[in-house]
Amino acid sequence: MSTQADPVPKQGSKAPAASCLYVPPPVEGYAAALARGRDLVRDAPSAVVLTGAGISAESGVPTFRGPDGLWRSFRPEDLATPAAFANDPLLVWQWYDWRRERIVVAKPNAGHRALVELEQALGPRCFTLVTQNVDGLHRLAGSAAVIHLHGDIWFVRCTVCEERHEERSVPLRPLPPRCACGGLLRPDVVWFNEPLPAGALEQAMAAVRATDLVLVIGTSSLVYPAAALPKIALEAHIPVVVVNLEPTPLWHSATVALQGAAAELLPQLVEGKVHRAVKAAQER
Numbered sequence: 001m002s003t004q005a006d007p008v009p010k011q012g013s014k015a016p017a018a019s020c021l022y023v024p025p026p027v028e029g030y031a032a033a034l035a036r037g038r039d040l041v042r043d044a045p046s047a048v049v050l051t052g053a054g055i056s057a058e059s060g061v062p063t064f065r066g067p068d069g070l071w072r073s074f075r076p077e078d079l080a081t082p083a084a085f086a087n088d089p090l091l092v093w094q095w096y097d098w099r100r101e102r103i104v105v106a107k108p109n110a111g112h113r114a115l116v117e118l119e120q121a122l123g124p125r126c127f128t129l130v131t132q133n134v135d136g137l138h139r140l141a142g143s144a145a146v147i148h149l150h151g152d153i154w155f156v157r158c159t160v161c162e163e164r165h166e167e168r169s170v171p172l173r174p175l176p177p178r179c180a181c182g183g184l185l186r187p188d189v190v191w192f193n194e195p196l197p198a199g200a201l202e203q204a205m206a207a208v209r210a211t212d213l214v215l216v217i218g219t220s221s222l223v224y225p226a227a228a229l230p231k232i233a234l235e236a237h238i239p240v241v242v243v244n245l246e247p248t249p250l251w252h253s254a255t256v257a258l259q260g261a262a263a264e265l266l267p268q269l270v271e272g273k274v275h276r277a278v279k280a281a282q283e284r
């Protein structure tokens with residue numbers, strides 16, 4: 001049975017007329033849902049975590065969707081496509097340059113750090129971090145192994161000769177940048193209608209199928225194939241814990257759905273697991 005809870009549990013809809021027998025749906029309080037999430041994390045021998053833009057929001061990295069997610073009123077679907085780049089490479093590069101300027105000053109937050117602690121508590125063989133983010137903050141926080149489904153904003157790739165290299169200049173000039181071969185450089189990220197990096201999705205799916213718990217943190221769960229990963233888990237009866245500021249399409253099928261900020265909730269979710277791992281190490 002799924003457990004969803006808002007910080008302040010909402011009242012059920014208006015009760016029907018007095019002649020009907022009205023049985024209100026059970027509403028588990030936020031504290032109970034958080035406790036259930038903590039228990040699931042503490043007792044799971046292995047875990048897969050899927051992160052999205054929301055985990056970096058508290059580090060000052062803009063998300064894609066929602067009120068703060070728009071850049072000059074463009075939707076990501078208007079800019080993150082091969083067609084948009086072919087049509088106006090300068091416009092697309094201006095968006096990436098703007099984002100790189102924000103990401104370069106961003107520091108990992110308590111949410112990123114909690115996932116490093118979880119990785120250390122479970123050990124590398126029992127923990128997989130899968131991210132849709134291109135900002136590199138998981139690595140900067142100290143996560144050892146990260147599956148990047150959508151690439152890396154700090155790498156560029158030539159559209160002609162395919163040469164790929166790290167490019168950290170901020171701002172990047174001139175725009176659009178060009179390769180030594182004369183070809184246009186593009187960000188080495190995955191746009192809509194493009195395949196994910198070879199092997200990344202397969203690795204993520206295999207990890208999900210083999211795990212005991214999936215945590216889904218700060219993603220709108222709208223973009224596929226990433227959004228299919230929690231569904232694969234649920235179909236296999238693997239519990240899924242969701243953390244998001246707002247309900248998402250996954251909310252009602254999740255085992256536990258917690259409404260709140262990742263930087264606040266993740267440390268609380270992993271605390272019991274970390275404590276247990278430290279105790280076990282001391283007893284050895």
Ligand code: BJW
Nearest residue numbers: 052053054057063064065132192193218219220224245262
């Ligand atoms: C917080 C918070 C806090 C905020 N704490 N929470 C029709 C149906 C189904 C699928 C498709 C379809 N038509 C086409 C498709 C496939 C398409 C797709 O999914 N489209 C949908 C939009 C419908 N997918 C693709 O095209 C993918 N490729 C593919 O399928 O290839 C097939 C193929 C095979 C072989 C050959 C050729 C093709 C590729 C998808 C690539 C997505 N790329 C982007 C850009 C990456 C580069 C870059 O960064 O610029 O990836 S788009 C953008 O969306 C980015 C993100 O990774 C991705 C997901 O966004 P995310 O992370 O969920 O962010 P937001 O902003 O959406 O949400 C943030 C959430 O955080 C919100 O919910 C907030 O509430 C929450 N939040 N603060 C906790 N403090």
Ligand code: ZN
Nearest residue numbers: 158161179181
């Ligand atoms: Zn080139």
